[in-house]
Amino acid sequence: MILIDTEDLIQQLHKRGVHRVAVQLPAGLRRQAFDLVQTIRAEGFEVLLSGDPCYGACDLDTDAAALADVLVHIGHAPVSENPSVLFVPVSWDFDVQALASVVPLLRTKRIGVVTTVQHVHLLDEIVTCLGTFGIEAVVAHGGGRAPLRGQILGCCFDAARNTGATEILFIGTGLFHPLGIRLATGARTVAFDPFTAHAEEVDTERLLRRRAVFIEKARQADRVGIIVSAKSGQQRLARARRLAARSERAVLILMTEVSPDELLNFGMDCYVNTACPRLAFDDQDRFPVPLITPQEYEIALGIRGWEDYRIDEFCGDEAPAA
Numbered sequence: 001m002i003l004i005d006t007e008d009l010i011q012q013l014h015k016r017g018v019h020r021v022a023v024q025l026p027a028g029l030r031r032q033a034f035d036l037v038q039t040i041r042a043e044g045f046e047v048l049l050s051g052d053p054c055y056g057a058c059d060l061d062t063d064a065a066a067l068a069d070v071l072v073h074i075g076h077a078p079v080s081e082n083p084s085v086l087f088v089p090v091s092w093d094f095d096v097q098a099l100a101s102v103v104p105l106l107r108t109k110r111i112g113v114v115t116t117v118q119h120v121h122l123l124d125e126i127v128t129c130l131g132t133f134g135i136e137a138v139v140a141h142g143g144g145r146a147p148l149r150g151q152i153l154g155c156c157f158d159a160a161r162n163t164g165a166t167e168i169l170f171i172g173t174g175l176f177h178p179l180g181i182r183l184a185t186g187a188r189t190v191a192f193d194p195f196t197a198h199a200e201e202v203d204t205e206r207l208l209r210r211r212a213v214f215i216e217k218a219r220q221a222d223r224v225g226i227i228v229s230a231k232s233g234q235q236r237l238a239r240a241r242r243l244a245a246r247s248e249r250a251v252l253i254l255m256t257e258v259s260p261d262e263l264l265n266f267g268m269d270c271y272v273n274t275a276c277p278r279l280a281f282d283d284q285d286r287f288p289v290p291l292i293t294p295q296e297y298e299i300a301l302g303i304r305g306w307e308d309y310r311i312d313e314f315c316g317d318e319a320p321a322a
Contacts, residue, residue, distance in 0.1 A: 003090065003091040003092070003093065004029075004032065004036065004074065004088065004090055005088070006036065006039050006040075009040075009072065009086070009088055010039070010040065010043050012086055013040070013043070013045060013070070013072075013086070014043070016069075016070060016086075018045070018068075018069035018070045019045065019046060019069055020045070020046045020048070020067070020068040020069045020070075021040060021045045021046065021047050021048070021068055021069065021070055021072055022047075022048045022049075022050060022061065022064035022065055022067060022068035022070070022071045022072065023036065023037060023040070023047060023048070023049050023050065023071075023072045023074065024050040024054050024060070024061045024064060024071060024072065024073050024074065025050075025054060025074045025075060026054045026055065026056070026074075026075045026076075027053070027054070028075075029074055029075050029090065033049055036074070037049055040072075048064055048067055048068055050064040052064075053257065054073075054075075055276060056076055056079075056153070056154075056233075056276075057073060057076035057077060057078055057079045057087065057233065058079055058145075058155075058231065058233025058234050058276070058320070059231055059233060059234070059276075060073060060082070060085060060231075060232070060233060062232070065084060065085070070084060070085070070086050071084060071085045071086070072085075072086045072088060073085055073086065073087050073088065074088045074090060075088070075089065075090045075117075075118075076089065076117055077089050077117045077146070077147055077148050077151065078147065079144075079145040079146075079153075079233055079319075080145070080233075089117050089118075089148075090117075090118055091118060091119075091121050092118040092119060092194075093122070094119070094122070094194035094195065096122060096125045096126050096129045097129060098194065098197040099126065099129050099130060099192065100133070101192070101197050101198070101199045102130075102169060102190060102192050102199045103130075103133045103135065105190050105199055105200070105201055106135060106167065106169075106190065107167060107188065108165075108166060108167045109134060109135060109136060110135075110136040110138065110165060110167075111130075111135060111136070111137055111138065111163075111165050111167045111168065111169050112137075112138050112139075112140065112160055112163025112164070112165035112167070112168040112169070112187070113126060113127065113130070113137045113138065113139050113150060113163075113168075113169045113171065114139075114150050114151070114152045114157075114159050114160045114163075114168060114169075114170055114171070114181065115150055115151065115152070115170065115171040115172050116151065116152065116153075116172045116177065117148060117151055118172075119171055119172065119194065120148045120149065120150050120151050123139050123149065123150045126171065127139060137169070138163045138164070138165055139159075139163070140159050140160075140162035140163045140164075141159065141162065142156060142157075142158035142159030142160075142161075142162060143158060144156060144158060144315065144319060145314055145319055146158065146159055152170075152177060152180075152181070153314075154176055154177060154180060154276070154277060154278045155276065155277050155278075155312070155313055155314040156313055156314055156315065156319075157180055157181055157184035157185065157311070157313060158315070160181045160184065160185050160187070161184060161185050165187060166187050166188065167187055167188045167189075167190070168181050168182075168185060168187045168188070168189045168190070169189075169190050169192060170189060170190070170191045170192065170202075171192050171194055172191075172192075172193070172194070173193055173194075173195065175191060175202065176278055176281055176282050177191075178190075178191035178202040179202055179204055179207060179281070179311075180277075180311045181202075182202050182204050183204055183309070183310065183311035184310070184311045184313065188201070189201070189202040190202070207281070208309070211292075211296060211309075212306070214270075214284070214290035214291075214292050214296065215290075215292060215296050215299050215300050216300075217269070217270060217289070217290045218269075218270040218272075218290055218292050218296065218297060218300040219300040219301075220269075221249065221268075221269035221270035221290075222249060222269055223249060223251075223267070223268045223269050223270075224247065224249050224250040224251070224268060224269065224270050224271070224272060224297075225250070225251055225252075225253045225263070225266055225268040225270070225271045225272070226240045226243050226244050226250050226251065226252050226253065226271070226272045226274065226297075227240075227253050227255055227258055227271055227272065227273050227274060227275055228240045228252055228253065228254045228255070228274055228275070229254075229255065229256075229258070229274065229275035229276070229320075230254055230255060230256040231256065231275070232320060233320055234275045234276050234320055235275075235320045236274040236275075236314075236320055239274050239294060240252055240272075240274045243272060243274070243294055243297055243298075246301050246303065247301060250272070253266065253271075255275070258273065258275055258276075258279055260283075260286045260287045260288060263287060263288065263289075263291075264288045268289065269289055270289055270290045270291075270292065271287070271289065271290070271291045271292070272291075272292055272293070272294060272296075272297045273291050273292065273293060273294075273312075274294055277293060277311070277312035277313070277314075279291060280292055280293050280296075280312070293311075293312040294312060295309065295310050295311075295312055296309075
């Protein structure tokens with residue numbers, strides 16, 4: 001069950017005294033857009049619905065925001081303070097008793113537990129449920145771009161790292177987040193999909209073998225494009241400049257949407273992605289040539305060893321503003 005607290009949203013809009021409201025939703029929630037807009041309009045607000053892609057709180061529609069008094073961003077927690085944006089996280093419920101399928105996969109009695117923003121409201125129930133199986137579940141704050149207790153992002157795994165546990169349980173869909181946890185923390189990682197009740201241990205061996213092939217191709221590349229995101233919440237221009245300065249073969253490319261078709265037109269042998277880290281892992285098959293991370297490019301250049309392989313994260317000084 002997907003829950004959007006429209007009553008609280010309306011109260012906050014009235015409190016701000018705004019008239020024109022822009023609404024932005026990720027693809028998975030857009031089927032609810034019509035009813036949501038109608039609810040807001042019924043309270044006397046003018047509503048503009050953003051139709052551009054939305055991949056997270058780092059991907060704010062600044063064009064829509066410029067035409068409104070406030071941008072209502074649905075589905076994510078803020079990655080930084082922005083007074084012109086009203087963030088409305090979405091809660092997705094599931095039966096925590098389904099976690100029984102996880103227990104046989106666990107090797108220790110003390111584990112860290114992390115999830116995405118949609119399920120953080122259930123963490124206390126999850127801790128209690130695991131406790132009935134004799135499992136001590138530790139939930140930590142991550143801070144920075146993931147402000148909620150137990151919350152991780154595809155670019156920030158601090159909440160997993162800060163548990164100090166040697167075994168981490170990730171609750172959510174897909175394998176990118178648990179793969180990132182495994183690579184960021186070194187901890188054994190178990191992934192649980194709350195909608196299918198499927199649980200599995202995450203194995204990074206196949207992924208790393210594949211990434212090694214891309215790194216070797218990057219090492220041999222004559223022309224390298226270093227992608228800089230035009231999205232404020234993903235822009236790491238300083239990082240990109242430092243990488244470009246390492247090689248005369250590299251050029252900087254500014255993009256709003258990192259599109260395989262547009263990259264094909266440039267004809268580079270390899271691209272280094274300083275935008276959303278997920279692109280290099282989830283979308284690699286869509287790109288005509290290797291799309292690697294900054295850390296992988298450093299390995300290709302010989303300034304970082306393979307034994308120091310790390311998942312790309314937006315942390316500390318590397319974290320863009322939203």
